[in-house]
Amino acid sequence: xxxxxxxxxxxxxxxxxxxxxxxxxxxxxxxxxxxxxxxxxxxxxxxxxxxxxxxxxxxxxxxxxxxxxxxxxxxxxxxxxxxxxxxxxxxxxxxxxxxxxxxxxxxxxxxxxxxxxxxxxxxxxxxxxxxxxxxxxxxxxxxxxxxxxxxxxxxxxxxxxxxxxxxxxxxxxxxxxxxxxxxxxxxxxxxxxxxxxxxxxxxxxxxxxxxxxxxxxxxxxxxxxxxxxxxxxxxxxxxxxxxxxxxxxxxxxxxxxxxxx
Amino acid sequence: xxxxxxxxxxxxxxxxxxxxxxxxxxxxxxxxxxxxxxxxxxxxxxxxxxxxxxxxxxxxxxxxxxxxxxxxxxxxxxxxxxxxxxxxxxxxxxxxxxxxxxxxxxxxxxxxxxxxxxxxxxxxxxxxxxxxxxxxxxxxxxxxxxxxxxxxxxxxxxxxxxxxxxxxxxxxxxxxxxxxxxxxxxxxxxxxxxxxxxxxxxxxxxxxxxxxxxxxxxxxxxxxxxxxxxxxxxxxxxxxxxxxxxxxxxxxxxxxxxxxxxxxxxxxxxxxxxxxxxxxxxxxxxxxxxxxxxxxxxxxx
Numbered sequence: 117x118x119x120x121x122x123x124x125x126x127x128x129x130x131x132x133x134x135x136x137x138x139x140x141x142x143x144x145x146x147x148x149x150x151x152x153x154x155x156x157x158x159x160x161x162x163x164x165x166x167x168x169x170x171x172x173x174x175x176x177x178x179x180x181x182x183x184x185x186x187x188x189x190x191x192x193x194x195x196x197x198x199x200x201x202x203x204x205x206x207x208x209x210x211x212x213x214x215x216x217x218x219x220x221x222x223x224x225x226x227x228x229x230x231x232x233x234x235x236x237x238x239x240x241x242x243x244x245x246x247x248x249x250x251x252x253x254x255x256x257x258x259x260x261x262x263x264x265x266x267x268x269x270x271x272x273x274x275x276x277x278x279x280x281x282x283x284x285x286x287x288x289x290x291x292x293x294x295x296x297x298x299x300x301x302x303x304x305x306x307x308x309x310x311x312x313x314x315x316x317x318x319x320x321x322x323x324x325x326x327x328x329x330x331x332x333x334x335x336x337x338x339x340x341x342x343x344x345x346x347x348x349x350x351x352x353x354x355x356x357x358x359x360x361x362x363x364x365x366x367x368x369x370x371x372x373x374x375x376x377x
Numbered sequence: 378x379x380x381x382x383x384x385x386x387x388x389x390x391x392x393x394x395x396x397x398x399x400x401x402x403x404x405x406x407x408x409x410x411x412x413x414x415x416x417x418x419x420x421x422x423x424x425x426x427x428x429x430x431x432x433x434x435x436x437x438x439x440x441x442x443x444x445x446x447x448x449x450x451x452x453x454x455x456x457x458x459x460x461x462x463x464x465x466x467x468x469x470x471x472x473x474x475x476x477x478x479x480x481x482x483x484x485x486x487x488x489x490x491x492x493x494x495x496x497x498x499x500x501x502x503x504x505x506x507x508x509x510x511x512x513x514x515x516x517x518x519x520x521x522x523x524x525x526x527x528x529x530x531x532x533x534x535x536x537x538x539x540x541x542x543x544x545x546x547x548x549x550x551x552x553x554x555x556x557x558x559x560x561x562x563x564x565x566x567x568x569x570x571x572x573x574x575x576x577x578x579x580x581x582x583x584x585x586x587x588x589x590x591x592x593x594x595x596x597x598x599x600x601x602x603x604x605x606x607x608x609x610x611x612x613x614x615x616x617x618x619x620x621x622x623x624x625x626x627x628x629x630x631x632x633x634x635x636x637x638x639x640x641x642x643x644x645x646x647x648x649x650x651x652x653x654x655x656x657x658x659x660x661x662x663x664x665x666x667x668x669x670x671x672x673x674x675x676x677x678x
Binding site: 173175178180203204205206207210211213215217218219220221229230233234279282283286 | 489560561562563564565566567568569570571574578579582583
């Protein structure tokens with residue numbers, strides 16, 4: 117991936133508030149997710165981490181009654197602008213969910229469908245891209261002989277990696293992950309973590325996680341969201357090391373030491 | 378203790394007994410139809426003895442299915458009737474499938490549960506589903522036969538049936554669409570699918586069982602309908618010349634033979650047997666299709 121692509125992947129979030137009906141999930145959050153690095157977003161359950169992530173690719177549009185205000189820029193795209201081409205945006209911003217959400221089709225079809233949707237039609241091109249993205253996630257040797265078997269016959273860890281391959285096949289410049297390992301066993305988790313560490317060379321990676329140890333292991337930067345009376349606020353966002361070793365806020369200190377949350 | 382044990386026994390008997398009664402009624406009906414209807418398939422008196430072979434019976438069945446009715450249906454077969462029935466169903470389904478799927482998509486994918494128009498459509502469908510078929514017949518006669526000038530014709534009958542079947546198909550197709558979890562919609566959206574690609578590539582393939590079930594339900598109801606067709610497609614028993622010609626459906630044929638034609642009972646039973654066999658075949662095919670579809674796509678869900 118070229119240098120221009122990687123700079124295009126920086127994510128700027130300014131004064132973003134998200135509300136469901138009249139209730140605010142997050143209030144006035146500002147942070148920058150730098151390119152070619154992993155940024156972890158941590159915080160207690162229900163503090164709006166997922167909402168924040170979903171606003172970055174406008175998936176919040178799908179939720180009835182959800183409103184997002186503020187400014188989000190990815191590269192030079194103004195994400196929240198009504199005129200922004202959402203489909204092009206989502207093609208550049210891949211997303212992985214907490215539970216693997218493969219289509220109940222064959223492994224091959226799962227990978228083909230998004231590629232075809234974005235205009236890749238010829239069989240050889242498809243085959244090459246499928247092999248390439250499966251190799252990326254280390255799944256090629258495991259599934260090369262059963263590409264035409266149902267994707268849902270794979271194990272949980274394999275399914276999540278296939279989701280990742282499916283997202284990567286579109287060559288996104290930003291990758292959003294919503295607790296990608298919370299439903300996985302430790303071994304699958306470490307496979308995915310290694311993958312993310314490799315991906316950071318080409319992608320801007322933002323990962324929401326419940327697992328503080330995971331944030332420490334893989335993230336360069338960490339942001340902490342904390343619930344307040346009317347929606348969560350950003351408490352602290354800095355280098356992972358300094359956030360864990362010399363937290364600036366008492367809330368952060370209490371949270372990372374396990375006293376609250 | 379004793380009472381509760383007896384209550385338990387009683388419940389056992391009821392729970393085991395009711396399905397036996399239900400299955401028994403079905404078997405009784407079928408065997409009655411076979412016993413009385415099969416007389417029509419017996420080779421005539423001119424062929425005796427050895428001609429009671431399977432081939433002779435099959436020939437007789439084939440003749441019954443293809444020949445034209447004679448003496449107002451007392452003799453002959455049901456060839457033209459089957460053709461008319463098929464044409465009426467074809468008109469009905471070619472209207473119902475696109476409108477039904479479109480409306481179901483609208484209700485489940487485009488509007489929220491609170492949407493006024495969506496609620497109005499749903500309410501109307503529930504009411505329509507409960508309207509007696511004779512009322513549909515009167516409506517069809519007024520609108521299709523007279524106002525639109527189709528007169529007594531296969532088109533008018535098919536369109537009237539379409540009005541009856543639509544609510545059934547729409548509700549079950551909508552249920553089919555809704556049974557696809559939102560996570561699938563989110564997955565597709567996050568991969569940059571347009572709304573319509575999501576519907577056609579992701580949602581529609583997964584809701585096929587519901588849609589097929591709705592179609593079969595509708596087809597069955599259309600096939601069995603008598604009252605609505607009485608005033609719309611007419612009951613001329615000759616071979617229809619076009620879709621604008623009048624044609625008699627199988628169910629009307631049965632009605633006419635048993636109510637208006639003395640001595641038509643045997644052929645009425647034979648026609649009823651054909652109707653029931655058709656319905657069973659349609660049901661089996663539907664099960665087959667749904668089963669195969671499920672096992673191809675969502676076996677491990």
